[in-house]
Amino acid sequence: MLTQPLRDEHAHLLPHIEALRTVADTLDHMTLEALGAALADLELFLSDHLIPHAEAEDRMLYPVIGRVMGTAEATATMSRDHVEIGRLAHELSTLRKAVEREGLSDERRAALRRVLYGLYTLVKVHFAKEEEIYLPLLEERLPAPEAERLFAELAHAEHRH
DSSP, rough: OTTTHHHHHHHHHHHHHHHHHHHHHHHHOOHHHHHHHHHHHHHHHHHIIIHHHHHIIIIHHHHHHHHHHOOOOOOHHHHHHHHHHHHHHHHHHHHHHHHHHOOOOHHHHHHHHHHHHHHHHHHHHHHIIIIIIIHHHHHSSHHHHHHHHHHHHHHHHHOOO
16 A cells, blocks of 8 residues: 555554543543653654654645645645644643643643643544545555655655654
C-alpha cells in the first residue's frame, strides 16, 4: 500500500493521542506533581511531534492531494484543523504553566479537561478523515514513484524537526 508510511506514522502517534484522553479522564485522581509531569510530556509531544507532523502535511501532502482532486481548496478544512490543534496546544501550554505557578483551581481543572478532550477528539477525527478519504484517493490516483517520493520526503520532514 503506497500510503502505508503515513498510516504507520499515525499509528506511532496514536498512543500519545490516547494519553490526552487518559490524562483528562484521570485528572481528579492525580497528584499535582504527576499532573505536571503528564502535562509536560503532552506539551513536548505536541510541540516536537504532532505540530511538525501537521506542518509537513500542510507543506507537502495537501498540495498533492489538491492537485489530485483538481482543486487546491480540497484540503482547506484539514489545514483549518491544524490551526485549531496549534491553538489548543498553546492553550494547554498556558494552562500547564498556570497550574505549575498557582495550582489546580476548579476553573483550571475544567479548562484542562476541555482542552485535552478537544485535542483528543479533533486529532482522532482528523486522522480518520485523512486515512478514510484522502489516502484512498492518493492510492487510486497518484503514480507509485511519486507516492513513494512524497511519503519519504514527508517522513524526513517530520523527523528532522
